[in-house]
Amino acid sequence: MNIYKSILCILSISLASIACAANNETIRQYQFIEDGSGAYTIEMNEVAKPEPTANQVLVKIHATSLNRRDIMIVEKKYRMAGDITGGVPLSDGAGEVIAVGSDVTRFKIGDRVAGIFFSEWLDGKRTDEGVASARGADNGGGMLAEMVVSNEEGLVKIPEHLSYVEAATLPCAAVTAWSGLFKYGNMQADEYVLLEGTGGVSSFGLLFSKAAGAKPIITSSSNEKLEKAITLGAVGTVNYRENEDWQIKVRELSNGQGVDQVLEIGGVQTINKALQAMAYEGHMAVIGGISGFATDLPVGSLMGVGATVKGVFVGSRADFETMNAFITEHKLRPVIDREFSFDQAAEAYEFMKNGSFMGKIVIKH
Ligand SMILES: NC(=O)c1ccc[n+]([C@@H]2O[C@H](COP(=O)([O-])OP(=O)(O)OC[C@H]3O[C@@H](n4cnc5c(N)ncnc54)[C@H](OP(=O)(O)O)[C@@H]3O)[C@@H](O)[C@H]2O)c1
Numbered sequence: 001m002n003i004y005k006s007i008l009c010i011l012s013i014s015l016a017s018i019a020c021a022a023n024n025e026t027i028r029q030y031q032f033i034e035d036g037s038g039a040y041t042i043e044m045n046e047v048a049k050p051e052p053t054a055n056q057v058l059v060k061i062h063a064t065s066l067n068r069r070d071i072m073i074v075e076k077k078y079r080m081a082g083d084i085t086g087g088v089p090l091s092d093g094a095g096e097v098i099a100v101g102s103d104v105t106r107f108k109i110g111d112r113v114a115g116i117f118f119s120e121w122l123d124g125k126r127t128d129e130g131v132a133s134a135r136g137a138d139n140g141g142g143m144l145a146e147m148v149v150s151n152e153e154g155l156v157k158i159p160e161h162l163s164y165v166e167a168a169t170l171p172c173a174a175v176t177a178w179s180g181l182f183k184y185g186n187m188q189a190d191e192y193v194l195l196e197g198t199g200g201v202s203s204f205g206l207l208f209s210k211a212a213g214a215k216p217i218i219t220s221s222s223n224e225k226l227e228k229a230i231t232l233g234a235v236g237t238v239n240y241r242e243n244e245d246w247q248i249k250v251r252e253l254s255n256g257q258g259v260d261q262v263l264e265i266g267g268v269q270t271i272n273k274a275l276q277a278m279a280y281e282g283h284m285a286v287i288g289g290i291s292g293f294a295t296d297l298p299v300g301s302l303m304g305v306g307a308t309v310k311g312v313f314v315g316s317r318a319d320f321e322t323m324n325a326f327i328t329e330h331k332l333r334p335v336i337d338r339e340f341s342f343d344q345a346a347e348a349y350e351f352m353k354n355g356s357f358m359g360k361i362v363i364k365h
Contacts, residue, residue, distance in 0.1 A: 026049060027047060027146040040073070042074070051149070057099070057150055062165075063168035065362045065363070066092075066361045091135040091172050094113065094158055094168040095113065097113060114171055116154055122318065144345060156320050173360065174204040175323055176312055178323040179319055184310040190214065191260035192258070198229060198359070203334070206233060210233030215236075217250055217253050218236075219246055226238075246273065247273035251276075258279035258305065262284040267291045267294050271294045275302055337357035338361055
């Protein structure tokens with residue numbers, strides 16, 4: 001064999017081993033596992049790098065965020081179809097498109113995107129298929145991974161002024177607050193808005209109502225958080241721990257007339273009081289049950305104020321895009337309490353379970 005043939009031979013062996021390495025590429029991904037006590041925990045695993053099919057996009061995830069639902073899921077307190085072992089956690093994530101399938105038209109490499117909460121609820125009314133496509137529980141599509149593939153329909157571009165960390169907070173909490181106030185509540189400037197607590201949904205409610213020229217009143221268990229809420233635009237605050245009958249204070253703060261809008265996240269401990277804090281013909285978006293879901297409708301209070309009550313379940317892709325336009329117009333930035341690293345995902349869960357925070361908790365990948 002002459003020298004040229006030897007070089008060629010070595011080169012071809014090297015190229016073959018590089019190709020082989022590429023085919024065996026792996027990524028790190030968290031998956032749910034049963035923890036032996038009847039709940040789930042999350043475990044980081046090496047899995048094959050996903051490859052997009054014709055209609056799919058490969059996204060390098062730069063950040064994810066947690067919602068109360070994610071805690072309910074691992075504690076098996078969330079309504080799920082069955083065993084989710086092996087599923088990928090977290091509905092909310094943002095990242096960069098790094099490969100596209102042959103038929104993809106909505107995105108190109110380099111686009112900055114976020115997953116939509118229901119990957120198949122694109123517009124109009126909810127459908128069974130749309131509801132079944134929620135990310136981060138039974139049906140896969142979770143974001144707590146270094147890379148994910150998604151049908152191109154299940155993503156939106158993120159506002160340019162936001163970092164990936166900021167954009168990762170939007171898919172669940174922000175779209176929910178948006179739907180409650182604007183899509184269903186038709187919130188108007190100068191209306192009084194009641195926000196319960198200072199978590200994810202309520203902090204977006206505060207930003208949105210302030211930006212729309214409405215008058216947010218917010219409750220919290222912490223005076224420190226209430227002070228911060230004032231700097232973010234709250235016109236009135238009440239500590240619900242120090243004031244058991246906080247609804248009376250809320251009514252006083254809203255000119256004695258009551259609030260026009262409510263984002264009801266508190267559940268059994270708050271819904272009746274919130275109705276008592278409402279103005280005539282106001283709108284209540286029923287969103288959560290942080291103190292346990294209310295099972296009885298307080299008909300007396302409801303008729304007393306003539307409120308419209310609407311159950312909200314996040315929103316569609318169209319809602320997400322309309323919200324993004326508003327966020328861009330007003331250059332809004334989410335309230336982020338703490339960032340964890342990808343390796344610290346389990347600590348982020350613990351912090352949400354046990355810690356005291358305001359706004360959102362983010363994992364930077
Ligand atoms: N239907 C939907 O589409 C949808 C979407 C998103 C969330 N949710 C639900 O909405 C609720 C909130 O979700 P999230 O992700 O915003 O939760 P989160 O970020 O964990 O915030 C919860 C906040 O609620 C406040 N809180 C706790 N107990 C309260 C009480 N008794 N009265 C008033 N406020 C209380 C606390 O605020 P302070 O620390 O300031 O006291 C806490 O930070 C959850 O039940 C969640 O499952 C529903």
